[in-house]
Amino acid sequence: MTEPEAQVGESTDRPAPTRRGVHDRLARMAGVHDNGFRPGRTLRLRVEFTRQLRRRRTQLAAAVLLVLPVVIAVAFRVSSSSGSSGGGARPGGGSGSALVTLATTGATNFALFTEFASAGFLLVVVVALFCGDTVASEASWSSLRYLLAIPVPRSRLLRQKLAVGLTLSVGANVLLPAWSFLVGGAFFGWAPGRSPLGGTFTAGVALQRLAVVVAYASVQALVVAALAFLLSVVTDAPLGAVGGATMLVVVSNILDSISALDPYRQYLPTHFQYSWLDALGPTIVWDDMMRGTGAALVYASVFFAAAWWAFQRKDVVS
């Protein structure tokens, strides 16, 4: 303890003169009055956003999402200048993903490709991070109990935390394709989008389709978000919550690849994860996206309900 401030002044008997101002102020304090506390005003979204946005992990996630499209674009540019160009994919032809071969067509296709490449894992981890870390990290810093002692009503705490976590998740889901669109445009031009099934989209239609893709991917992310949030509430280890939710996706994907599990596979949380691909054809086929949305909402509701139930009853001892 070498606090210069604390040792200033003559350390004689009390009252310590360094704090004279405080003592005087305390002496002047009147009795108690209505302290202006309203449960509905606690932990407002602006406050929670400030708390989360100033965290290093938020900034790091944003940085990854911003750098990734540039890295991919540079990789495509380097490989296409050294090898042959990969245009002209048509139904049934070519090797590998049709989206890959079209990625360098222009802004829209580049955005679609980065979305396809990152939806499986990167965005999952980012969403799990935003929603899984939010309560567990407070517990690990011990700040959770001080929030509850304010008191932020428990239900409200979850609501505000979830609102911010989901907003950040949607933000990531929007940021990646939007930024990819700009990066793709800068690197490969603004040519109209081309469907992997052949044909081109006008700029307006292409943006519509991108919007559908982003919206659906965000709804799908709700499953991961909800599980991560549930784990975040029941555990004090942020890593456990993020890792647990990510593991669910991995396990679900593994099970989904076992065709012998039919017809139960379709109930796996990630079975319809990529159904937004149906929005890239000549006409949008909504069937699987409707199914995927329904499944995601059911899973999310169950996980959220469990999170609320657990947190209302939880003894906060960390």
Add this chain to the structure above:
Amino acid sequence: MRRLGRRRRWALVALGAVVVAGAAAAVSVTRSPTVVTRDRMVAGTPESGAPVELDTTLYLPARTPAPAVLLAHGFGGSKTDLGPEARSLAEHGYVVLTYTARGFGRSGGLIHLDSPAYEVADAKDLVSYLATLPQVLTDAAGDPRVGVAGSSYGGALALLLGAADPRVDAIGADITWSDLTQALFPNAVVAARTDVTGGPGTGAVSAGDVSGGGVFKKMWASELFASASVASSPASPASSLEAQAGPCGRFAPDLCAGYQQAAQTGEPGPGLVALLRASSPAGVLGRITAPTLLSQGEDDSLFTLSQADENAAGIAAHGTPVRMVWRSGGHDGGTSTDELVTSLEGWFDPVLLHGTRPTSSFTITVPGTGISAATGRAVAQTLQAADGYPSSRTIHVPVAGPPQTVQAPAGGSPAAISSVPGVGGLLAAAASTGVPSGLSAVPGQVARFASAPLPTALLLAGGSTISLEITASDARDATLFASVHVVGAGGTDVLPAGLVAPVRLVGLTPGAPRAVTIRLPAVVSSVPAGDRLVVEIGTTDLAYALPTAPRAYTIALTDGVLAAATVDGRILRGGQPWTWLIVGLVAITVLVVGLAAASAGRRRRRTLVAELGGVPVAVDALTKQYGDGYRAVDGVTFRVEAGQVVGLLGPNGAGKTTTLRVLMGLIRPTSGTVRVFGELVEAGAPVLSRIGSFVEGPGLLPHLSGRDNLRLYWAATGRPTADSELDTALEIAGLGGSVDRLVKTYSQGMRQRLAIAQAMLGLPELLVLDEPTNGLDPLQIAEMREVLRRYAATGRTVVISSHLLAEVEQTCTHVVVMHKGRLVAVGSVAEIAAAGRRQLAVEDPDRAMAILAAAGVSAQAVPARRSLEDIFIEMVGEDRD
């Protein structure tokens, strides 16, 4: 608690185990009912006076009697080709009879191309044979319940048998013909206006109706002829009729002669036409009453989709249910056994197993309309036609192009290659990857009429039509090949399924135009917006017999309209997608409503006890037992009055912190209550806002500075900024310039002081501090004591927990002593210090002791005023362990 965490971990492990076990179980469950097979030669229809034996295999399911299915094989094959399908159907519960048709394999007789007198009669014999088997379910004596199915050669047999034998209950015909003359000598001319050469029918006119017939499909014909004559020669010894050596193989002589004549001239003789007519279902469709499944391949240059169209129209015209399936594959593409069997079971089960009549429907496999989530590649999807079959509609697409003169080379070579028997799909795939479509179009031989880029996507499904004016410069007949290409924005040119429609016109006047309407090949292709449709009219095609003299034709548009055939419907994924969405929306609605109702109910609860309104803390019979059975607090009751500084004193594990946790609403008591200013303390109780707390160490955000921590904490309370007393709190913390550094750089003591300052933000009425002097230096401790004393002097209340006795003694006015979860003593410091044995003050202790000892009273000398420490050790000392 640690034990809870462990329990939770076990629950997760158990959940994982259940998932894995379930997956393993689902994988290991494979249907393997026993199927018994029995090979037998069955007598067929005698030929030329000699008996003919048919080589059959019977597949018996686990449970009999059962309905029967008669399976017929394709041209050039044998019963062994049908093994997988037969086994599959038998496992599904049917008695399955497969056989080798006459003229093939070990069966006797000659090939008559599904002639009613021979092959169809054989099949009738086999139906009668099935009726004699005890394992086969019968509708009446000699009438088995039987479905008949086959692909190609077998498919036509199924249709012909269905027409000839009323005992057949269901038919499945895959990739087969309707009219064999039309299939082998096609002509795409629908109508000719100035000089009618064909009937006004909806399909392509059959060869016999057009003078001069159609164009001979020579490659397919020769392929089939060769495959049957070669394949059958080594297998003939078992047959009673000796295989004929020579070019005819096991073909019947009349058929063989007809073929050879047609192959030389390119036109069918009257004898061959009569034979082919007899072998065509086209003439007998009206007699079919059994529900019929027709599936036709989209990659099929031998039997095109229009062949199935005609079958369907003919059968449905009499009210017989027809299911039409346009599937992927065909004679040019692959065929999946699973797909066929599934489709067959879907059609046969209602009729044969359940005795119901199926409804008509029409599904189309549309290639390249979906993207595989697993691979990102284009995949086919199934379209369910909106209004059943035929449900076709035409869309008028304007096409343009000047009149063009095209050359037909002498000898018909070089010729365009659109499809090669059996590998048509391969070429289509090659073209699709962007290979210049030089194969399917030879320069100078092709006239092109292109549309503008399509404004919207279009599903080409069926045969589109176009009207043209054709002028032959110096010939009286014309042979042309019409096709529709899909040309992408990037210049890619795709000929769907590699199909062309041959056009044959006769009776032309050189130099005089003839207006004709041509039905382009029936294809299924999803044309995206932005692509063009290009109608190409060529003069050559390798697969067909071509005129040998050089020609020149001028091709011009008449009205410039391509009547593109399409089908309205929706992509079929099975099941009801709406159900999923509705269930999901209901779930989320229930969640939101439930949460809102729960929190509203909680808000309405009032818990105030008025007479305790002035009492900062009233703990009543508080007990807290943790999940593992440990009682941290056991029946503790005490009160804290306003203006007191109360010390909660006890050794580690006495239950002080647990009591404070309950006081803060962090944990729920097992029983008993804690009231603060009369209000019951529970999670989120508004009265908690009147408490400032510091319990079990600081809880600060490490990534923020000390000042920002306090500012954000106050912001989180939502109370007016002016009430925060931030400066006072910061002064109490005494962090100086460090207050603007990040908290993660702080020492333990600095965090401690910042956390106490946080507890004092807003100067709460009740201040709860847990071990506040840990990590403080003596000067700071003295300072803290003075702050707390002054704080209480304002009428506010302070509760401190500590195991440092001196600390409590010097700071507090009152003390609550706890030990092992129980209350040991409560009172003012003075009372507690005075408690215990009575004291006697004497002037001379040594002398008094001596006197007392002499009087038999034991005595000991003690300090004049006993410290709280002595009392405390005395109170808890005896049962310390």
